[in-house]
Amino acid sequence: MKILIKGGQCFVNGRLVEADVLIQDGKIQALGKGTIAEDETNQVIDAHDKLVTPGLVDVHVHFRDPGFTYKETVETGSKAAAHGGFTTVGAMPNVDPVPDTPDKIRQMVKRNQKASVVHIAQYSSVTVNRQGDQLVDFQAMKAAGAFAFSNDGSGIQTAGTMYRAMAEAAKVGLPLAAHVEDNSLLFGGVMTAGKTADKLGLPGAPSVSESAQIARDLVLAKVTGVHYHICHVSTKESVELVRLAKKEGVNVTCEVTPHHLLLADHDIPANNSYFKMNPPLRHEEDRQAVIEGLLDGTIDMIATDHAPHSREEKPKDDMRGAANGITGSETAFAMLYTKFVRSGVFSLTQLLNWMSVVPAEQFGLRNAGHLEPGQPADIAIFDLNTERQITKEGYRSKGVNNPFTGQRVYGTTDLTLVDGKVAYSRNGEDFA
Incomplete structure (x- = not known):
């Protein structure tokens, strides 16, 4: 044919x-x-x-399968990805059971291959059950099919655990993708602290909960030499920390989501859970900082953090108690092209690099991200x-x-x- x-x-x-x-x-x-x-x-x-174009590459999706298939399945998630032009995605490990043993990873890889219409690269968790301080067997997880490690959805709270995890990831030569969030700095917030939170009468969390953990991790990454990848960077302080670390030779990459590029907290029209995500929408100065970070190379790529939930988990009239996250696979390219390329902020080649070439290269996905004979x-x-x-x-x-x-x-x-x-x-x- x-x-x-x-x-x-x-x-x-x-x-x-x-x-x-x-x-x-x-x-x-x-x-x-x-x-x-x-x-x-x-x-x-x-x-x-x-x-x-080469099929787009998204290193950060949640397909909820197994364990939460009322939200999404490998089949529906992969069809959503294909609808958005993505042909390779990285599936996060916050499922049930958590892929924290070689057998579980092998089962997930097999499920992905059978049910998906796109290529799925599977993350292993960093710790057992994606909690606590007991590390998975990094070498065995790589051998079983894991392409990277992450506890996404939860920040690793203990510096010693992160240090040991980075050392193990460095040994096996795979990226460690971190959800950066210091839980002690959240103070029960459901959105970013500031004027909009006050106006809506909602508890706010300071954005330093992100940048404080990034600062810790960058020091550890420099010592261990790991490929440290920061998920969904969202604040001006985070961008500046990464910029300085790259100048110092730290092996760090990071991603930004479409929604943090497109929206700030002042765009939240009401107490509407469809605007609740983690990290939350930040201030306009943060949004401008992540745009600048993309343009100057501090931020390496765009990833959707596609996070489907049921209607019951996302009551539109209240952020309190609602699940974090929004879907993104099906709207990412069109929204970014419309709002940024057509307005002249990004070039089309820049956008395509951030959404195909760079994520494939940085995560070692050799058969993705390029339109060329033999691929x-x-x-x-x-x-x-x-x-x-x-x-x-x-x-x-x-x-x-x-x-x-x-x-x-x-x-x-x-x-x-x-x-x-x-x-x-x-x-x-x-x-x-």
Whole structure:
């Protein structure tokens, strides 16, 4: 089966070039302009006036499977990812049972491969049951299929535990991705402390709960030499700490979410749980700082932190007691393209680098993030010219907890291929 994607603007080696893409046996066979004979192919996909990219890479998703499949499953989460143009994702370990033994990791990898329409790289937890101070067997977890380690959803509270975990991760040569949050500095807050929290009558948590733990971890990372990756950076102090650490040669990378780029706490219209996430939306000066951090290379990549919940866990009229998190896989590229690229803040090549090339390279995902011959045919095609509305009915995820529902955007996904097979098609097109 030969498939030809014809006439698209292709993102190749950091540049946009008009080219045709030939796919055969699940791989990219050729890439060029006018060099591929159309009559020798079985299927032609007209990509004129469309953007053709390597499948996007998201190193931070929550698929809730096993244990919380009323929120999401591997199947629905992966279909949501494909709907957003993602073909490779990193699944976090806050599930039940927690993948903290080699057997559990192997079971999750097997489940992922069977049920997913995209490629899933599986995180191991750092500690047993993602709690306490007992470390997992890092070498055994790597051998069983873990691609990185994280206790995401919970900050590691003890410096000694983090130090030992970093040392073990460094030994096996895998990243340690940290949810940075000092619980002693939260004070029961459900959003960032400040004028908006006061206006809404909600308890606020100071943003130093994030930056204080980052400061601790950066010192430990320098000593251990680990690849220390910071999840969902959100404050100006955090950005400055990472900037200084990189200058000092610390092996640190970090990500920012679409929602922390797009929203600040003053955008929260009411006591609405669809605006409750962890870390919470910060002040406008923090939002500007993470934008600047992306542009100057302090922040390496964008990751969604896709976090679906049931309607019961997200009562729209109260943040108190509501679960943290919003969905993101299906809205990330379109929202960022519309709000930042079309306005000239980011270039399109910058956005694609942050959402494909850099996460693949930094996390050692060698078969992702590049559009080139020999690579798997993991490809997304986007329509940059047609405005469409984000609707609740259009979501593939079980979760509809997304504050961007109703927004009108450009950059919607037309087609996502994984190993040359259709993982998502806006028009319902399929082929063998």
